[in-house]
Amino acid sequence: MNMTLETIFEAAHRESAVLFALDEVERRLHRLTAAREGLCARLAAHVIQAGGKRLRPLLVILCGGPGPDREPVLDVAVAAELIHTASLIHDDILDGADTRRGVPTINALWGNHAAVLTGDFLFAAAFGLLAGEQTRGAMALMTEAVQAMCQGEMEEGESLFQTSLTEDAYIAHIEKKTASLLAACCGAGALAGGASPETAAALAAFGRNLGLAYQIVDDLLDFSSDDCTLGKPANSDLARGVLTLPVIYLLQEGSHRAAVEEIIAGRACGPEGFARIKKAAEETAALAYAYQKALHFAGQARDCLASIPYLPSREMLLALAGRVVSRKS
Ligand code: FPP
Ligand code: MG
Numbered sequence: 168m169n170m171t172l173e174t175i176f177e178a179a180h181r182e183s184a185v186l187f188a189l190d191e192v193e194r195r196l197h198r199l200t201a202a203r204e205g206l207c208a209r210l211a212a213h214v215i216q217a218g219g220k221r222l223r224p225l226l227v228i229l230c231g232g233p234g235p236d237r238e239p240v241l242d243v244a245v246a247a248e249l250i251h252t253a254s255l256i257h258d259d260i261l262d263g264a265d266t267r268r269g270v271p272t273i274n275a276l277w278g279n280h281a282a283v284l285t286g287d288f289l290f291a292a293a294f295g296l297l298a299g300e301q302t303r304g305a306m307a308l309m310t311e312a313v314q315a316m317c318q319g320e321m322e323e324g325e326s327l328f329q330t331s332l333t334e335d336a337y338i339a340h341i342e343k344k345t346a347s348l349l350a351a352c353c354g355a356g357a358l359a360g361g362a363s364p365e366t367a368a369a370l371a372a373f374g375r376n377l378g379l380a381y382q383i384v385d386d387l388l389d390f391s392s393d394d395c396t397l398g399k400p401a402n403s404d405l406a407r408g409v410l411t412l413p414v415i416y417l418l419q420e421g422s423h424r425a426a427v428e429e430i431i432a433g434r435a436c437g438p439e440g441f442a443r444i445k446k447a448a449e450e451t452a453a454l455a456y457a458y459q460k461a462l463h464f465a466g467q468a469r470d471c472l473a474s475i476p477y478l479p480s481r482e483m484l485l486a487l488a489g490r491v492v493s494r495k496s
Pocket of ligand 1: 253255257258262313316345399
């Protein structure tokens with residue numbers, strides 16, 4: 168790319184503005200949890216302080232643009248991380264997971280009762296931040312996304328061990344479960360930053376495709392990585408009966424179809440069953456196929472940016488689409 172000195176300087180300046188905004192999000196998350204009294208805040212701080220990629224606030228900030236009033240964008244960025252964290256706390260209860268972000272989960276340390284309430288506590292804090300006049304559009308997008316997330320989790324739960332699950336149904340589940348929030352972060356950030364409805368819609372479409380790529384890679388990492396690298400239990404999807412893209416591929420592909428179907432239908436997905444299915448995936452194009460799908464959605468995400476005439480964070484959003492598919496954790 169042919170960058171003049173001015174464009175390099177501008178990019179660096181924008182980047183420091185992004186870093187400043189992310190630091191501010193971190194300070195506010197700390198104030199909402201660690202600096203508050205009560206057991207809910209203390210347990211919430213346990214998860215928030217464990218870190219995380221902060222991808223959702225980053226999307227809000229990048230899509231919020233460099234407008235003069237940063238307050239609504241910061242409110243949406245903090246709310247996005249709170250909603251995401253609440254959803255993970257509830258997800259860990261549903262999954263019976265014992266680690267997240269490299270630390271023990273709330274359900275593992277304090278039980279499901281405390282974990283449900285801590286998730287609700289964060290959830291309420293998020294919507295408190297979105298209740299202002301300037302975040303009305305963001306509020307609408309976020310409530311829609313949360314309803315979609317609940318629906319996605321419900322559908323995933325209903326399809327456990329269902330060997331008839333199609334790729335389209337899988338994509339529909341992950342679109343609701345994961346991509347809806349990333350779409351809302353982009354659209355809500357844009358609206359809070361004063362973008363036109365057209366720009367907000369194009370950015371939401373970027374976020375939706377990014378979210379699909381993100382979840383497919385997440386599912387691939389569950390298949391092929393380890394607890395230590397991920398900071399959460401690996402190889403857990405299949406054990407719980409959640410069929411992801413490599414497995415759906417094997418259930419449709421000739422050579423291993425019958426064996427894989429037998430393991431799953433017989434609910435024999437413990438370590439031995441998992442090892443057999445993983446070997447089958449490695450002997451076929453299952454993993455490459457799923458990765459190609461993730462690349463496809465990352466490409467679609469990049470294409471969504473093309474229709475936006477003025478987008479200061481374009482380069483960073485494009486880079487993010489690349490990072491999502493190359494990540495290892
Ligand atoms: C992680 O998926 C979970 C989600 C992306 C969404 C969870 C959504 C809910 C529990 C409903 C919404 C609830 C609230 C409070 C907003 P995963 O299990 O595939 O990923 P993991 O490996 O990180 O657990
Ligand atoms: Mg989970």
